[in-house]
Amino acid sequence: MAHDSEHEKPRPGPPLLDGSTLFFVLLALAAGLAVLIVRGPEAFQSALGDGLGLLILILPIVVAAVLVGAYVQAMVPREAMERWLGGRSGLRGLLLATAAGSLTPGGPFAAFPLVLALYRSGAAIPVCVSYLTSWSVLGINRALVWELPLLGAEFTLTRLLVSLPLPVIAGLLTWALMGRLRERPA
Amino acid sequence: MISAYLTLGILLLALMGWRHRQAEPGHREIAVRGWRQMRPLLVRIPIALLAGSFLAMLIPRELVAGLLGEASGMQGILIATVLGAIMPGGPMITFPIALALIGAGTGMAQMVTLITAWSVLALHRVIAFELPALGWRLTGIRLLACLILAPLAGILTLLLAGLRG
Numbered sequence: 001m002a003h004d005s006e007h008e009k010p011r012p013g014p015p016l017l018d019g020s021t022l023f024f025v026l027l028a029l030a031a032g033l034a035v036l037i038v039r040g041p042e043a044f045q046s047a048l049g050d051g052l053g054l055l056i057l058i059l060p061i062v063v064a065a066v067l068v069g070a071y072v073q074a075m076v077p078r079e080a081m082e083r084w085l086g087g088r089s090g091l092r093g094l095l096l097a098t099a100a101g102s103l104t105p106g107g108p109f110a111a112f113p114l115v116l117a118l119y120r121s122g123a124a125i126p127v128c129v130s131y132l133t134s135w136s137v138l139g140i141n142r143a144l145v146w147e148l149p150l151l152g153a154e155f156t157l158t159r160l161l162v163s164l165p166l167p168v169i170a171g172l173l174t175w176a177l178m179g180r181l182r183e184r185p186a
Numbered sequence: 187m188i189s190a191y192l193t194l195g196i197l198l199l200a201l202m203g204w205r206h207r208q209a210e211p212g213h214r215e216i217a218v219r220g221w222r223q224m225r226p227l228l229v230r231i232p233i234a235l236l237a238g239s240f241l242a243m244l245i246p247r248e249l250v251a252g253l254l255g256e257a258s259g260m261q262g263i264l265i266a267t268v269l270g271a272i273m274p275g276g277p278m279i280t281f282p283i284a285l286a287l288i289g290a291g292t293g294m295a296q297m298v299t300l301i302t303a304w305s306v307l308a309l310h311r312v313i314a315f316e317l318p319a320l321g322w323r324l325t326g327i328r329l330l331a332c333l334i335l336a337p338l339a340g341i342l343t344l345l346l347a348g349l350r351g
Contacts, residue, residue, distance in 0.1 A: 021226075021230055021278070024230070024278060025233055028234075028236045028240060031237055031244060034240070035240050035244060039244075043243055047242070047243050048239070050239045050242075051235045051236040054239070055231070055232050055235050058231065058235070061190055061191065062224070062227055062228075062231060064191075064194040064198050066220045066221075066223050066224040066227065067216075067220045068201060069220070069223065070216045070219045070220035071202065074211050074219075108311050108315040112315050112319040113319065115320065116319050119324070125324065125327060128328075129327065129331055129332070133328075133332060136305040136306050136308070137302055137305045137306060142277055144194065145227065145277075146281045147277075147281060148193070149231075150238070150281045150282065150284070151288065152190065153190040153193055155288075155294065155297065156190075157193075158294065158298065158343060159339070159343075162298060162339050162346060166306075166338065170328075170331045170332050173330075173332075174331040177331055
């Protein structure tokens with residue numbers, strides 16, 4: 001890794017335009033330019049039209065999805081989640097972790113500190129793994145905001161349906177793995 | 187698209203109705219919180235959509251359809267697992283690319299696998315967030331236990347499609 005290349009902005013930036021958004025602006029511009037050069041102006045216009053048309057269809061969905069997310073957050077505050085999951089184990093713990101994970105909104109910066117807190121407050125490792133798996137495959141917030149509008153209802157519902165058993169499976173596998181690793185110091 | 191509107195509308199109404207019987211926080215406060223979360227999305231989603239529709243024009247269709255199409259079966263599911271695991275970035279990058287890949291002929295089971303692999307394995311997220319927060323032991327156990335989940339999701343999708351006929 002290079003240590004002394006050019007300095008980025010000192011702060012992670014305001015929420016409206018952060019590093020990854022800027023990167024994506026550049027990617028969109030580059031891809032647009034490439035389409036214009038490789039496929040010609042007609043293809044460029046049709047792609048632009050597709051994107052804008054989809055945007056108009058999607059905006060109401062995004063507004064509703066964000067509101068749903070805000071209601072879910074108000075429903076299940078973080079302290080309640082820690083209380084539910086701390087110290088629980090067994091199938092009941094895995095199922096609760098699955099429910100809690102799918103309701104946890106926000107990106108990795110929200111989920112991992114919560115898992116760490118759970119672990120420290122005595123939650124079993126399989127419960128932590130179930131929680132993280134559920135947050136990543138069943139996370140309602142991300143499914144509603146990104147997946148439903150972009151990939152459609154049929155795809156999203158199918159994926160959520162086949163993903164339902166995954167967090168519990170991951171928890172059970174963790175439990176089995178830990179049986180094998182028991183010789184090692186914790 | 188209509189089913190997406192309906193799903194969300196019903197969900198939102200149910201939540202609002204359920205919330206109506208509770209005290210704090212009220213609808214207004216919840217709406218304010220929602221608006222705060224929505225502002226960055228109003229910038230990100232249009233950009234992501236544009237990038238996605240441009241990328242869709244550039245992706246080599248025959249290659250994608252051959253590697254990840256409905257007919258690619260188990261092999262496509264395994265390729266999708268690897269692709270999903272190494273796909274960097276958050277939803278803003280992944281979903282437009284997924285949209286482009288579907289447009290280029292990726293099958294349903296293969297796409298479910300790819301999204302699942304990206305969700306549970308996400309090597310960029312492991313390095314950036316998980317290892318620093320949880321350490322090697324917890325992260326290692328989780329990754330081992332989660333290795334089979336993405337192909338499993340793909341196989342379940344195939345079975346589901348089989349059931350539907």
